[in-house]
Amino acid sequence: LDKGDKKRFRKTYLDMHFYDQSTFYLTLDKDERLSIYTILEPNEMGDMFDTLEDDLPEIPEYLNEMDLSYASKMLNDMYDDNAADILEHLDKVDVDRFLGQLPRADANNLRGLLHYDTETAGGIMTTDYVRFHEFETAKEAIGNLKRFAETAETIYYLYVLDDHDDLVGVMSLRDLIMLDDNATLKDNMNSDIITVNVDAEQAEVAQVFRDYEFLAVPVVDHSNQMVGIVTVDDVIEVIDDESLQDYSGLAGVSVDETVQDNPVKAASKRLPWLITLLLLSMITATLINHYENLLAEASILAVFISTITGTAGNAGTQSLAVAVRRLAVEEINRNEFFKLVGKELLTGFITGVVTGASVLLLVGFWKHNFILGMVIGLAMCAAITVANLAGSLIPMLMSSFGFDPAVASGPFISTLSDLTSVLIYFSIAGMFLQSFVGA
Amino acid sequence: LDKGDKKRFRKTYLDMHFYDQSTFYLTLDKDERLSIYTILEPNEMGDMFDTLEDDLPEIPEYLNEMDLSYASKMLNDMYDDNAADILEHLDKVDVDRFLGQLPRADANNLRGLLHYDTETAGGIMTTDYVRFHEFETAKEAIGNLKRFAETAETIYYLYVLDDHDDLVGVMSLRDLIMLDDNATLKDNMNSDIITVNVDAEQAEVAQVFRDYEFLAVPVVDHSNQMVGIVTVDDVIEVIDDESLQDYSGLAGVSVDETVQDNPVKAASKRLPWLITLLLLSMITATLINHYENLLAEASILAVFISTITGTAGNAGTQSLAVAVRRLAVEEINRNEFFKLVGKELLTGFITGVVTGASVLLLVGFWKHNFILGMVIGLAMCAAITVANLAGSLIPMLMSSFGFDPAVASGPFISTLSDLTSVLIYFSIAGMFLQSFVGA
Numbered sequence: 001l002d003k004g005d006k007k008r009f010r011k012t013y014l015d016m017h018f019y020d021q022s023t024f025y026l027t028l029d030k031d032e033r034l035s036i037y038t039i040l041e042p043n044e045m046g047d048m049f050d051t052l053e054d055d056l057p058e059i060p061e062y063l064n065e066m067d068l069s070y071a072s073k074m075l076n077d078m079y080d081d082n083a084a085d086i087l088e089h090l091d092k093v094d095v096d097r098f099l100g101q102l103p104r105a106d107a108n109n110l111r112g113l114l115h116y117d118t119e120t121a122g123g124i125m126t127t128d129y130v131r132f133h134e135f136e137t138a139k140e141a142i143g144n145l146k147r148f149a150e151t152a153e154t155i156y157y158l159y160v161l162d163d164h165d166d167l168v169g170v171m172s173l174r175d176l177i178m179l180d181d182n183a184t185l186k187d188n189m190n191s192d193i194i195t196v197n198v199d200a201e202q203a204e205v206a207q208v209f210r211d212y213e214f215l216a217v218p219v220v221d222h223s224n225q226m227v228g229i230v231t232v233d234d235v236i237e238v239i240d241d242e243s244l245q246d247y248s249g250l251a252g253v254s255v256d257e258t259v260q261d262n263p264v265k266a267a268s269k270r271l272p273w274l275i276t277l278l279l280l281s282m283i284t285a286t287l288i289n290h291y292e293n294l295l296a297e298a299s300i301l302a303v304f305i306s307t308i309t310g311t312a313g314n315a316g317t318q319s320l321a322v323a324v325r326r327l328a329v330e331e332i333n334r335n336e337f338f339k340l341v342g343k344e345l346l347t348g349f350i351t352g353v354v355t356g357a358s359v360l361l362l363v364g365f366w367k368h369n370f371i372l373g374m375v376i377g378l379a380m381c382a383a384i385t386v387a388n389l390a391g392s393l394i395p396m397l398m399s400s401f402g403f404d405p406a407v408a409s410g411p412f413i414s415t416l417s418d419l420t421s422v423l424i425y426f427s428i429a430g431m432f433l434q435s436f437v438g439a
Numbered sequence: 440l441d442k443g444d445k446k447r448f449r450k451t452y453l454d455m456h457f458y459d460q461s462t463f464y465l466t467l468d469k470d471e472r473l474s475i476y477t478i479l480e481p482n483e484m485g486d487m488f489d490t491l492e493d494d495l496p497e498i499p500e501y502l503n504e505m506d507l508s509y510a511s512k513m514l515n516d517m518y519d520d521n522a523a524d525i526l527e528h529l530d531k532v533d534v535d536r537f538l539g540q541l542p543r544a545d546a547n548n549l550r551g552l553l554h555y556d557t558e559t560a561g562g563i564m565t566t567d568y569v570r571f572h573e574f575e576t577a578k579e580a581i582g583n584l585k586r587f588a589e590t591a592e593t594i595y596y597l598y599v600l601d602d603h604d605d606l607v608g609v610m611s612l613r614d615l616i617m618l619d620d621n622a623t624l625k626d627n628m629n630s631d632i633i634t635v636n637v638d639a640e641q642a643e644v645a646q647v648f649r650d651y652e653f654l655a656v657p658v659v660d661h662s663n664q665m666v667g668i669v670t671v672d673d674v675i676e677v678i679d680d681e682s683l684q685d686y687s688g689l690a691g692v693s694v695d696e697t698v699q700d701n702p703v704k705a706a707s708k709r710l711p712w713l714i715t716l717l718l719l720s721m722i723t724a725t726l727i728n729h730y731e732n733l734l735a736e737a738s739i740l741a742v743f744i745s746t747i748t749g750t751a752g753n754a755g756t757q758s759l760a761v762a763v764r765r766l767a768v769e770e771i772n773r774n775e776f777f778k779l780v781g782k783e784l785l786t787g788f789i790t791g792v793v794t795g796a797s798v799l800l801l802v803g804f805w806k807h808n809f810i811l812g813m814v815i816g817l818a819m820c821a822a823i824t825v826a827n828l829a830g831s832l833i834p835m836l837m838s839s840f841g842f843d844p845a846v847a848s849g850p851f852i853s854t855l856s857d858l859t860s861v862l863i864y865f866s867i868a869g870m871f872l873q874s875f876v877g878a
Contacts, residue, residue, distance in 0.1 A: 015631060016631065017631065017633065017651060018651075019650045019651045019652075051650075051651075051652065142616065145616055146616060146617055149613050149616055149617050150617075155613050155616070156595055156612070156613075156654075173595070173612060174588050174594050174595075177581065177584055177585060177588055177594070178585055178588050178589075192454060192455065192456060192459075194456065209675065210675060210676075210679070211458045211490075212456055212457075212458045212490075213458075213490065213672040215595075215654060215671070232654070232671055232675075233652040235675070236648065236649060236671075236674070236675065236678065237649075239675065239678050239679065239682075240649070240678065240682075243678075243679075243682035243685075243686070244764075246682075246686060247682070247685060247686055247689065247760065247764065248760070250686065250689050250690060250760070250849070251689060251756055251757055251759070251760030251761075251849065252753060252756060252757055253757040253760060253761065255760050255761055255764045263782050263783075263785040263786040263789055264789060266761070266782075266786045267786050267789040267790045267793070270754065270757045270758075270786070270790055271790060271793055271794070273753070273757070274750060274753055274754055274757075274790060274794055274823075275793075275794065275797055277749070277750065277753050278746070278750050278794060278797060278798060278801075281745065281746045281749045281750060282746060282798075282801055284745050284746065284749070285742050285743055285745070285746045286805075288741060288742045288744075288745065289739075289742045292738060292739070292742070295738045295741050296738050299731060299734045299735050299738060299741070300728075300731070301741075302727060302734050302738070302740075302741035302744065303724050303727045303728045303731070304724055305727075305741065305744050305745055306720065306723050306724070306727070306744055306745060306748050306857050306861065307717070307720045307721060307723065307724045309745050309748070309749065310716070310720045310723070310748065310752075310853070310854055310857050311713060311716065311717050311720060313749075313752075313850075313853070314691060314712070314713055314716050314850035314853075314854065315709070315713055317690055317691060317849060317850055318690055318691055318692035318709045318712070318713075318850075320690070321686060321687070321689070321690030321692060321694050322690075322692065322694055322705070325683070325686065325694045343702050343705075344702075346702040347702040347705045347706050347709070350702055350703060350706035351706045351709055351710055351713060354706070354710055354714075355710070355713055355714065355717060358714055358717060359717060359721075362717075362721055366725075384713075410689070410690065410756060410849055411752075411753040411756055411757075414749070414752070414753075414853070415749055415753065418745050418749050422745060
């Protein structure tokens with residue numbers, strides 16, 4: 001790259017969208033990256049870094065191949081929530097090295113953000129928001145906005161503070177634009193302010209965005225002082241995260257596409273659950289083993305083991321999924337708890353009766369043995385009812401004891417339900433043994 | 440409510456956020472609602488209706504209890520994407536009744552939106568966006584914005600058209616605010632415009648928002664004419680929809696919280712899948728029945744049926760979940776297809792070998808019979824490999840034939856894998872029958 005090329009490259013690069021810049025940057029090799037750092041200013045680099053996924057495994061390498069002062073300046077020029085997300089993934093030594101280069105106030109600000117739990121409002125908020133005083137006029141506010149527009153993450157909501165720096169109102173830029181020049185913010189702001197607490201779970205924050213369709217929401221601490229804002233782009237990431245967690249829970253595997261390309265790594269992510277569940281299923285095997293005499297007398301019973309365990313497992317998975325989704329959108333108190341469990345029990349029973357009746361007929365006609373059909377049907381009905389109950393009760397209990405209900409995965413419920421289904425099946429079969437073997 | 444109360448109510452109500460207004464409205468009975476319609480203007484009612492879920496079952500009732508002209512005015516005052524979403528759920532007769540009251544241009548505009556498939560860019564876009572001419576100056580543009588600010592869904596992106604009404608640039612309000620009064624849009628707009636096609640799948644649109652962190656994106660038709668914009672609030676709904684669909688698919692039940700409260704309705708949503716899968720599992724039963732002689736000779740085989748089917752089903756569910764998530768974020772071409780299937784086969788084999796070896800040891804020590812252990816281990820290994828392959832191949836095939844891969848549910852894969860697992864298990868057991876029964 002000679003000088004003319006550099007200039008042309010710079011123009012072409014800067015005309016691209018930040019995301020397209022990042023797609024391009026990620027295709028470069030180390031030498032090419034090193035020469036890019038000489039062409040672009042740290043803040044221009046930071047604009048692009050703002051769009052990178054913070055958990056990209058190469059980011060520490062990128063930061064360490066830059067000059068220390070270049071990297072620090074870049075981090076400081078990024079939106080502070082994104083910079084904090086990146087620092088979150090670095091060694092403590094590196095964090096200290098980068099922050100050591102920054103003005104003390106900026107370093108402290110980033111350290112403050114690092115301190116919050118990543119899955120709370122504090123962990124996703126930025127402090128780059130625009131503050132105004134309640135006695136400013138519309139004209140003054142627009143003038144001031146121009147100063148902020150370069151650095152703030154959003155200028156579309158104005159946060160209005162009083163003399164004590166307390167948040168007293170919010171105004172959208174849309175409303176501000178429509179005001180007469182001399183109107184004051186105080187007379188026109190919205191003082192019915194929806195805020196989220198700095199410790200609020202990120203899922204709760206996402207719900208506020210869904211309900212109110214905000215582009216940003218102010219975050220307050222325990223003394224109701226405003227400490228930052230959460231913006232809608234971060235909320236989209238939160239919603240993706242949360243749904244990926246639920247989905248992974250139901251599948252019994254952490255569904256993380258970046259790792260799945262390597263079969264050894266992929267297998268190592270799936271095996272812990274599989275082996276755990278294998279052990280649980282060995283208990284089912286010992287249980288069947290316990291009924292070996294029954295099986296020897298009526299080997300026909302073996303034919304329907306997988307029909308009963310499979311169908312009950314399917315029903316349990318359905319009921320689990322419904323319960324987990326419900327828990328994701330609402331808190332459940334003790335009163336509702338019992339009501340919901342009762343309803344799920346009834347749903348399970350209805351499902352069980354219909355499925356049991358179907359299998360009664362199928363087996364009855366196939367084997368010309370309606371007593372056998374009744375045994376299978378009864379067992380199916382009971383097994384489905386129990387699986388449905390377990391599928392909703394277990395996640396609800398986990399949630400009420402403060403665990404994440406999504407951890408009670410689909411495979412766990414269906415493996416557990418194998419156990420209860422087998423127990424139910426052989427108990428019922430044992431009771432009717434004489435009747436259907438004789439028939 | 441006397442006159443004074445009405446006035447006070449009006450003020451309190453209008454000071455609330457639209458979402459809070461809707462929460463309040465939904466608690467009212469019919470008489471209360473009828474009196475609210477006399478207090479609030481149609482456009483004030485429309486602001487609140489904009490925040491209602493469009494598939495709320497009560498909406499047709501609400502519209503029909505209003506005066507026809509009031510309801511029509513309200514629909515016309517809503518953002519047109521939301522109005523179209525509501526009309527989508529009404530009878531054709533009602534749609535014609537309401538649209539018949541509107542000025543022809545507005546009615547045609549809404550009819551145009553109704554015509555798009557609901558899960559495409561056209562189905563979620565609004566035509567309430569702000570258009571500017573490329574030769575306008577910053578000052579003129581801000582002046583014009585004030586006119587738009589009342590009705591446009593967002594004024595934070597300005598869409599710049601040339602003399603032929605072609606979209607030639609985009610500018611954010613943030614950039615506009617920083618311009619000098621006399622700067623023209625043409626010289627300062629971004630002409631590297633990211634658009635989505637009107638027929639693009641909604642999931643594709645959501646990905647553009649994730650990548651570029653936009654608040655809105657322009658929608659163009661096949662001749663590249665701009666026809667609307669999609670805003671970020673609708674994209675959040677899309678992301679929720681898509682993840683709910685994937686989650687429901689994996690669970691084998693449509694997870695729709697509003698219906699789950701009624702056990703009969705809930706059971707009726709779950710039964711179709713359960714009964715279908717029951718029929719599939721009856722094929723597995725006939726298969727086991729076919730091996731009855733084998734079972735009679737070695738009833739110990741029955742003990743491990745559920746261990747093998749259960750574990751293979753769990754592995755298949757994992758592999759399915761990974762494949763469905765991958766398909767949700769990327770297109771897969773023929774070349775990658777075979778590479779991915781190969782990788783998944785290898786992942787399945789590694790998983791199968793480790794799990795098979797574990798069960799070999801468990802069964803070997805438990806039954807003091809390592810040949811039996813080897814049979815179970817081999818069968819487990821083969822069953823897991825096949826289940827993994829099916830779990831990734833089936834959704835990928837479905838997707839390449841244009842079906843939604845999420846329909847190949849977890850329960851379907853695990854029931855299907857019961858069938859192959861039983862076949863593999865008894866085939867292998869048959870081969871080694873003499874060795875392990877003798878041992």
